[in-house]
Amino acid sequence: MSKAISVVVIGRSLNQQERTRLRSSSQTPLAIVAELPNAPQVLDELNRLRPQAAIVLLNGDLNHSFQLVERIHQELPDTAVICSSEDNSPDVILKSFRSGATEFLRQPLVESEIASVFAKIEQAVVRPEESHLGRVIALYSSKGGCGTTFVTANLAASLARLTRKRACVVDLNLQAGDQPLYMGLEPNYSIHDIVRNFDRLDDQLLASYLTQRSKYLALLAAPTEIGKDEDVKVEHVTRAIALLRAQADFVVIDPPRVLNELTISALDAADDLILLLTLDIPAIRSAKRALDIFTRLGYDRSRIKVVINRYAKTPEFDLKQVEKVLETQVFATIANDYQAAIASINVGEPLVLSKNQSRVIHDFNHLASKLTGIRPHSEPPPPPGPPRTGWTSIFGGRR
Ligand SMILES: Nc1ncnc2c1ncn2[C@@H]1O[C@H](COP(=O)(O)OP(=O)(O)OP(=O)(O)O)[C@@H](O)[C@H]1O
Ligand SMILES: [Mg+2]
Structure with missing residues (x-):
């Protein structure tokens, strides 16, 4: 990975001389990843690019520029803001710092000042790949329709909410990735952009996808165009996961069912492998087979967590029997609530983020909590009372 500090310039484009001076004066290499006008979309772009530094050129309406500085400071706390102006009166410098800038550069740019500003930023910059390793959680089910996509989206949302840390879903269903539907997103970029720009891929570029x-x-989407899936190879997936791990706290992978090289490369990278099944004979048999394959692949049993989705107590299967067949303890269960699940998918909002009262939400919070060791904020909903009959079942308060 390049050690350059990623920089976005806001206000106007730099001229060639300014660009050269910036780059040559800083001891640390600078990657100027974008030059943007101070327009309404600028914050969206910054959120996408997540640069380590933003130079705001104070021109035009000064108050407008200071408002922007304030918003960058609030929304992107990891981005150092540098104000720059020809007017270096105490008033302008003071207002810059009050708005949240950490540095000020005079214009025309002075080499020694650039050097000292970026030396300070270099000290403060959080270098994700060196300082941070997120946890990779791969879902897997060898039988279709067990809810892998639904569980991935909701588990990621639940982890993000519980820990207030970054979770990123990776959709490896390359031919027909449904995650955008389940998460309510319309991706403009996908894993295919990683393939196209693999030679210059670094964490900043990946973040922009x-x-x-x-x-x-967040979501790293499957290719949005038909026929692009074949270009995605093991090296792309492995590199993407490694870079994502460096910038997200949880990388939650929704792989395809087929255990090909690509799927295995994702499972290999996982710290936790959630084997998902439902309580029916075909799913239990598939899970048993998957566990055998994991053993042959040399996966440590402690990494594998068996989770039962759409769980409802039935006389045919009790969990003890399933544990006996699988020779593994059940790590968690997620209740069966088709109405709630399908409603959340139809509106494109992960169920755990909705105001629904479904038991499923509690179960996801419990799973996220068990994985992280962090207690959920809310206690489980009270057990359902006796079935309502007659008038109460019609007017009984349920919306
Ligand atoms: N806990 C649950 N309760 C009720 N319905 C659920 C639950 N989990 C998932 N479902 C429903 O099951 C269906 C299949 O879910 P999903 O698409 O996530 O499965 P999948 O394993 O990803 O399928 P595929 O193999 O096609 O990728 C969806 O309609 C979803 O609403
Ligand atoms: Mg799926």
């Missing part, structure tokens, strides 16, 4: 659902929840 993510689709943000919120500050803490």
Whole structure:
């Protein structure tokens, strides 16, 4: 990975001389990743690019520029803001710092000042790949329709909400990735952009290919165009996961069912492998087979967590029997609530982020909590009371 500090310039484009001076004066290499006008979309672009530094050229309406500085400071706390102006009166410098700038550069740019400003930023910059390793969680189910996509989206949302840390879903269903539907997103970029720009891929570029659902929840989408899936190879997936791990706290992978090289490369990278099944004979048999394959692949049993989706107590299967067949303990269960699940998919909002009262939400919070060791904010909903009959079942308060 390049050690350059990524910089976005806002206000106007730099001229060639300014650009050269910036680059040559800083001891640390600078990657000027974008030059943007101070327009309404600028914050969206910054959120997408997540630069380590933003130079705001104070021109035009000064108050407007200071408002922008304030918003960058609030929304992108990891981005150092540098104000720059020809007017270096105490008033302008003071207002810059009050708005949240950490540095000020005079214009025309002075080499020694650039050097000292970026030396300070270099000290403060958080270098994700060196300082941080997120946790990779791969879902897997060898039988279709067990809810892998639904569980991935909701688990990621639940982890993000519980920990207030960044979770990124990776959709490896390359032919027909449904995650955008489940997460309510319309991606402009996908894993195919990683393939196209693999030679110059670094964490900044990768970050620009993510689709943000919120500050803490993002998606690396499957290719949006038909026929692009074949270009995606193991090296792309491995590199993408490694870079994502460096910038997200949780990387939650929705792989395809087929255990090909690509799927295995994703499972290999996982710290936790959630084997998902439903309580029916075909799913239990598939899970048993998957566990055998994981053993042959040399996966440590402690990495594998068996989770039962669409769980409802039935006389045919009790969990103890399933544990006996699989020779593994069940790590968690997620209740069956088709109405709630399908409603959330139809509106494109992960169920755990909705106001629904479904038991499923509690179960996801419990799963996220068990994985992270962090207690959920809310206690489980009270057990359902006796079935309502007659008038109460019609007017009984449920909306
Ligand atoms: N806990 C649940 N309760 C009720 N319905 C659920 C639950 N989890 C998933 N479903 C429903 O199951 C269906 C299949 O879910 P999903 O698409 O996530 O499965 P999948 O395993 O990803 O399928 P595929 O193999 O096609 O990729 C969806 O309609 C979803 O609403
Ligand atoms: Mg799926």
